[in-house]
Amino acid sequence: GKTLRGGFASAAARREPWRPVASFQFYGDHAVLCVRIKNVAVAVAKSARLHLFQAQEWQKLENSVQDHSCSEKFSKAQLTMTVNHTEQNLTVSQIPYPETWYVFYVDKFTCEENYSESEDVQFEMVLLNPDAEGNPLDHFSAGESGLHEFFFLLVLAYFITACIYAQSLWQTIRKRGPMHGVLKVLTIALLLQAGSAFANYLHFSSYSRDGIGAPFMGSLAELLVDFIKELPILYLLKAL
Template identity: 70%
Template sequence: MRGLRLLLAMAFSCLWLPSSRGKTLRGSFSSASAWELQGQSISHFQFHGDHALLCVRINNIAAAVGKEAKLYLFQAQEWLRLQESTQEDYSCTEKLSKAPLTMTLNHTEHNLTVSQIPYPQTWYVFYVDKFTCDDDFENSELEDISFEMILLNPDAAGNPLDHFSAGESGLHEFFFLLVLIYFVAACIYAQSLWQAIKKGGPMHMVLKVLTTALLLQAGSALANYLHFSSYSKDGIGVPFMGSLAEFCDIASQIQMLYLLLSLCMGWTIGRMKKYQSRPLQWDSTPASTGIAVVIVIIQSILLLWEQFEDTNHHSYHSQHNLAGILLIILRVCLALSIGCGLFQIITVERSTLKREFYITFAKAITIGVIICQSVSMVILYRLFLSHSLYWEVSSLSSVTLPLTISSGHKSRPHF
């Protein structure tokens, strides 16, 4: 366990990673940055509904008017398409002219309603002024314009008061329910679990590892709930709590990896005769110990790498980057190792009691996977049976997706 604590101390560095970016932004509009990047990137937000709102407050109207300062809003797909194009395809001015929404900054406060959105869309916000596309721009001493920007979606009543983007909607309620479930479970089982841990026995270390992982998961859920509770009010939240939730999540995953490696390598249930008093032990052979340590270190590195790669930091990840994909591969390999180990143990085990235990353990893993798959299928059905979401799920939906449905059109297969 001492080596594991060192790894957890390494993971503690993620506390200094920024939490998920708030939707109340404060900063400065810079002509130099806008010129260098052909538009200063300010933020992105997934708007939805008919009354989504972008509110901007600036402190220097004279500088904004003198620079002819503006905000340009691009839909994500259109902006990425423009980014992939070359200067021969579109000049700087031509790129910016394709922005569907613009806002001229000539007052202290500006409100822009983003309406008529049939489904959630990600929009990028850029600052642009008269120097942005100027090839001869050399003045880097222009005064920056301080700003405060608030991005809002409509709430349940249709009023623009919700700081959460469409991709984050429901997280606050989810973590509240999760914390409530942990609290109820603790009230029911905490005393008996504590007595079992104090009592000791052959599974003493297993119970300690499982309980530690569970407590870390509960701590992550509580920290996320506190962060999102504050976030729902001011659009900023408590960044420290968001980072603390990430740390607890990483530490819990490492704890579970330690336990699962022990199981699949046979250090717990396969070596009971050798270690009666302390079954959760590393094997004495250097090879097995080296494999376990290397796998734990690799997962720790991949988890931290994933945190740095994801610009919107939170304890849930979409696994779109290389680190996330490698983590999935590692976990699949670990699952296969556990399955093979259990199969071998079950086939040679003579004790009926032990064999039943191993079979029940395998069933628990299988049932958990099936439940997760079923929930995913329900979510996918919801997406594909929804007329508008199914129609817009891909820019090539009319060509690649069968049985496309849209209001006013009959469904027909595409071949």
């Protein structure tokens, strides 16, 4: 699930008409695509539209690119939304199993040779799946469903483990036995893994509320995982 902000640009859509502005795994009976725009007059003047394709159908069209013109291709969209109001909702319903959908921006210049410079249409796009009660409030796509709960349980497991073993582990390390170096490396690796899990939990916790999350926390989690991978090499270099 996600919240996207930016500008629908005629020049970009004309240059790369087959590049989607968003992709999302919808599922259930009441998934929703919500679009908010600021400059309605510009969108109306350009006949701005959003075309939604199921991934499988779009791949079929891509494979037969020579058989269809640009406008013919977009006319085969499963769903179309004319962007002409400040806020609009499009319901994607009757999806028995998770499916990836592509969202394309199209206007009157996309498939035409003649083009004149025009203002971008500033937008905010929110893609939502139904929650357990069937209300379109879930920011997570089908492929991301359960990540928030997974990282919560992982952080909880690390916390409980730390409460049980932290004191005895610290005492073992202080004794400086033959496995002292290995124990230190393993302890640091576990602490970094716990930190990565906690950063991911904070990111997905925020993501579940606004569809944006905390990108810094997501990047920090990836950085910690990368550092864990380098720990064995650093330990071997130190041992030389």
